[in-house]
Amino acid sequence: MTKANMKTNENGLTKKDLFRANWRWLWSSQLAWNYEKMMATGYFYTVLPFLKRWYHDDELVDMMKMQDQFFNTNAFVGGFIIGMDLAIEEKKGSAAKNTVAGIKTGLMGPLAGVGDTIFGVIISTIFGSIGAYMGLKGNPVGAFLWILVDLIVLFARFSFLPMGYYQGAKLIDSAQGKLNAVTDAAILLGVTVVGALIPTVITAKVPFVFRSGKVTLKAQSMLDQIMPSLVPVLLVLFVYWLLGKKKMTSTKIILLVMILGIVLSYFHILGA
Amino acid sequence: MTKANMKTNENGLTKKDLFRANWRWLWSSQLAWNYEKMMATGYFYTVLPFLKRWYHDDELVDMMKMQDQFFNTNAFVGGFIIGMDLAIEEKKGSAAKNTVAGIKTGLMGPLAGVGDTIFGVIISTIFGSIGAYMGLKGNPVGAFLWILVDLIVLFARFSFLPMGYYQGAKLIDSAQGKLNAVTDAAILLGVTVVGALIPTVITAKVPFVFRSGKVTLKAQSMLDQIMPSLVPVLLVLFVYWLLGKKKMTSTKIILLVMILGIVLSYFHILGA
Amino acid sequence: MTKANMKTNENGLTKKDLFRANWRWLWSSQLAWNYEKMMATGYFYTVLPFLKRWYHDDELVDMMKMQDQFFNTNAFVGGFIIGMDLAIEEKKGSAAKNTVAGIKTGLMGPLAGVGDTIFGVIISTIFGSIGAYMGLKGNPVGAFLWILVDLIVLFARFSFLPMGYYQGAKLIDSAQGKLNAVTDAAILLGVTVVGALIPTVITAKVPFVFRSGKVTLKAQSMLDQIMPSLVPVLLVLFVYWLLGKKKMTSTKIILLVMILGIVLSYFHILGA
Amino acid sequence: MQWWQILLLTALAFWMVIDPLTLVLINNPLAIGMISGLIMGNLKIGLAVGSTLQLMVLGVGTYGGASMPDFMTGAIIGTVYAVLTGKGTQFAIGLAVPVGLLMVQLDVLARFTNTIFQHRVDRFISNNEPKKAARNVLYGVFPWGLSRALPVFIMLLVGNHVVKAILAVIPTWLTTGLKVSGGILPVVGIAILLRYLPTKKFFSYLLIGFLASAYLKVPMMGVALMGAAMAFIYYKNELKSANYALAGQQQEKEEYENDKGEYEN
């Protein structure tokens, strides 16, 4: 690590800078969403103006690459991470590359979990049911109410990025050891949530039922006796292993998984 | 810390001392129970004779203050803590002030949980149901049986304080590092139990139900989807924050919470 | 520890050696199973040829004694432990006595849990129900199918011991500190599983029911309110304490527990 | 009704609130109903009233300083007027239950009034007047005792019609509201505790205790055992760190071999 990239970016970010970052995140986060790196491009697009301001030449390429890595979170609250990132990079520059990568990967999972629950499930359950039942009677008030709530939420979203920025700034002022510890702790949290994602997000049941006279043996309950969510776990292991193979691209894997799903479903080995 | 208060109190406690302490605890523990410091005065009253024996002047005031801090546990088994305290102070004097404060706060919660369960719930469920059903038939034997059991329990209560004393004495003989570690471990245990107290002890439901045609939306189950016991948690955070305000006394807070309860209940926002 | 027993056993084990060990384990593991040391003799018998090859005189006696200690696991997968043991002893000789003892005790519990589930519960539930329902209709195919599956399993069992051997060999090549850490971790895992064995394996219910008019008080549910599996825990504590007594042999304890069971069952204090 | 009966019942009311705070001998509607019955010369009705009320509060306790329906007072009033009017147990319960619910408020009042003595104790301690401080601890007996003795005394004097009339006047929104308040009041104790404990240092364990109870519904005993397990792990770690800091690795090594030694037992 050369001394050059240890310099701090003196010019502090203005409120306008933070607003602009939020604005970019709002529009771009999922625009080029794809199975390979999910929100990576959205994140990249959001921080690009700052990268260009702070880095040049090889350093810039280096940092752009890092910011174009796999990223996926709930878009509503994801700005928090960007805020932290900006605060850290502003002070530490590219020296904090690993720290930023760690915090991104660590926090994206937990924020996805929490954000999806609150902004995905809860709000749409509440206002969806109110609106639908009013709508069934021909009353559009419920539908408009929901749009109103959505507007309020949209407004609220602009607070997460600055929140992250100030948390990040506070963190930066403490010792380096602390920053490393926070990064590791964030990753720990992230890994924990990913563990819980496996049985939650992947739906794969084995519908096979053995029937003979009065006896019915359900394959799925046999598997559950060994371990709940055994099939999702095996699928994860399988794809994880595939990813390690040479010449395997994630595109190929996505296609393969799709075909696998159709074939296994055809033979009644897997069901949704 | 002056060298003076490092001296140990050579004169060991007699069995009679321990019995007397237990006696005082029996009568005073909850006599001046109040929402602000709960059993603090009872604890203070119990150990006062020993404080007077061991300390003088400023040191005495100092230790009396410490022993008059917030304290709350199950009175049946709380003597255990007093026993430990006495053993430690006997040897280490006021030098152990922080250790004693730590052990008190750490152990009170767990002992409350366990004591309330066994001496509160279990015994009264068993002998309450036996007694009541015999009573309904006009048979007073069950009621007397319960009183008999209560007498036995009363007798048994005298063993907890000495038990604590001997545990404390054993602890004291080990290295100082060990004592610190035990104190911290006790506090850890205490904090864990307090965490579990929040959803257990605070009863606050949101009874609001939205009804429209066939649809019924229960506010409480919406809240539960975000997090079970969300309302108790928010209440704790609110009061915790209040306590940090200047000019806020716990008396004011108690009144405020009472009024809050009545008002929120009036508007059907909270229910028991 | 003399320098002599630090020498490593240069002559590496052949595939034939491993096969032979597996063969001995297959036949002997449970042949002299007894309540005192369970599979200890089976383990001893399995590794004896290697002990004789590697050690002599007092060292031999010493290592034979260690290998004749309490051991109990699921016989199907237990070979894994023997494999690890052989790899370690082969390289480290009797210097690894404590390590081997630790790994044996640590891994036997978890392997028992997992092995019993898969080879005990799952397979016999699946093929037992298939076979039985075919059998009820006079069709022996299901019964033969089960025997076929058993043959396949028998074949598969020969892979666990070599698997353990190669894992063990890998472990050995790392630093000594790592080996100690692995041993401790294995024991931690073992102890965790033993904790779960208490409520799982010991079946002891208190069938006593108090009835008076409409009221029925079930002793067991009262006990459950204090703690689930309270009786098994108390029994374990009792026998643990007994084992510490002088002149107490495990044979005496087994007889005592049997008599205790009969007597307590007679007075309706315990039920299965 | 004889004057000595009123006196005895008032004394009973005084003691029955001190009892659960001290000796815990007749800390239940059943016993109080029975004793009231004895005093009124009709054990059977006393038992019936006490038993019925008892079944309503089985295992319900005043944990963490929460208040519960005061069915002991209810048992006295119910038994007395059931005997006097001869209208039987059903009538007694109809009277006892609202009385009990109302009396919760006086329990709250007593717990609240004691704050005064707390403040006096605090002051006397600061002034190094331990005797006066001690005396003020004992004064706590009066708010407690009178909180039940006085209303019982009055209710016995005025007659059951007046009691009923008063009960009818109190609006339900107030009683419900007070019930809700009672349910959330423990929040104060917990918040004070959290301020007092080194909560920040052990915040994780607060969270773990909460999660175990809120999500997994582990009862208090289980949480305490879990806490004990974690406390022991923490304790071992602290000792180990201390060892490292003090004597470097040497001491550690010895300990290790000691541990291993156990295998050979």
Next chain:
Amino acid sequence: MQWWQILLLTALAFWMVIDPLTLVLINNPLAIGMISGLIMGNLKIGLAVGSTLQLMVLGVGTYGGASMPDFMTGAIIGTVYAVLTGKGTQFAIGLAVPVGLLMVQLDVLARFTNTIFQHRVDRFISNNEPKKAARNVLYGVFPWGLSRALPVFIMLLVGNHVVKAILAVIPTWLTTGLKVSGGILPVVGIAILLRYLPTKKFFSYLLIGFLASAYLKVPMMGVALMGAAMAFIYYKNELKSANYALAGQQQEKEEYENDKGEYEN
């Protein structure tokens, strides 16, 4: 049907898939049904169709990149043909549901097509051409928007009979298969994540998160809280170790007394 209606509805279809990715204002069948109704001049039917479909997807979301039945497209088609044929809500739903189920595939297609832009972005970054890279991020709008606008446009042109005929032709094994595929596709994202995270170092926590969810059915919020508790413990430990390593025990001791200081507040 007027040309401007077709145009407006096609534009609506384009926006309604961009909306949930950006502003999130009309991200639901209810709103889309209502707007389609307005465009078709029959608010009531639009509301009825949208509401009915809404109730089928209450709280169902596209988490972790999973696709869900596209009942927004269903709402447009259903409303339009219900108004045109005058056959009512029931008919609309019968059309909307299979359309919605079929459209999942186009969601998958859009998410998949964007991989092309991802690869271009990657390349331009390597070549230090940030402007081109940025532009390609925005191109993502086309696969998304067209994935709904095009089919809606076509379905409005060809008429409901043709739509029904096409729906009937697709074999169920394929639709079921695609549904199963959709259920297991998130596996790819998770596996990539695991490769990307320092999974080995924190494997235990992966396991713990899994166990909490699979065995104890703790919902995601609970797991996140649990993870936070463990993260905080880890953090404290790291700081402590760092302290030991740096300054020996001295610093530690100070910290200890600080902690104790809190008791005296």
Next chain:
Amino acid sequence: MQWWQILLLTALAFWMVIDPLTLVLINNPLAIGMISGLIMGNLKIGLAVGSTLQLMVLGVGTYGGASMPDFMTGAIIGTVYAVLTGKGTQFAIGLAVPVGLLMVQLDVLARFTNTIFQHRVDRFISNNEPKKAARNVLYGVFPWGLSRALPVFIMLLVGNHVVKAILAVIPTWLTTGLKVSGGILPVVGIAILLRYLPTKKFFSYLLIGFLASAYLKVPMMGVALMGAAMAFIYYKNELKSANYALAGQQQEKEEYENDKGEYEN
């Protein structure tokens, strides 16, 4: 009944108790019933008896050294007398079940008798006589084998009336009592294990395993996985401490950067 039938069935009884200890091929009532049927020349009844008994012990196993109803012996006796008397499956089951329940005791006896050989093995090891020790391990085959072969042989000789008479004589309190004993006997193994393991050092984990099973009903596989997670955390910590103790912070730092390096893959 032919002498060779008795011989074959006795041999079967001998092997069928060795089988589950070794090869595990016909370790179930179903197979034993079928083979008995073959020997008696009536496969159908054998299958019927074996199948019915099989359904009673589905998935029940002898874990941790617990004994279970010996329905394999029951299958032999039941099948034989069903064929001989011609009274059908129902009659066979009525005989097989009490026989099976009674035979548990002989299982316990066998496991108990082997203690003798254990003691001999112990002694020969001390005397450095490995060959004699090894031989005594194999002698275990006799208590096991005879525990079933002998009673089956006798029951086949004496006839079903005598068997029934004997079964009737045994008091239920004894059979119930023995069943209860069987249920609590594993306590001995667990207690021995706890003495043998360094329980004190890892007491927390014992508690955690217990809590997971007793309170949260996590099955054994889940507990093992949880234990593995904790073991791995412990392992990492041990290594780290060792690093600190050995080489100070230097080594640690390197490791840290290594870990980070993974992000760049």
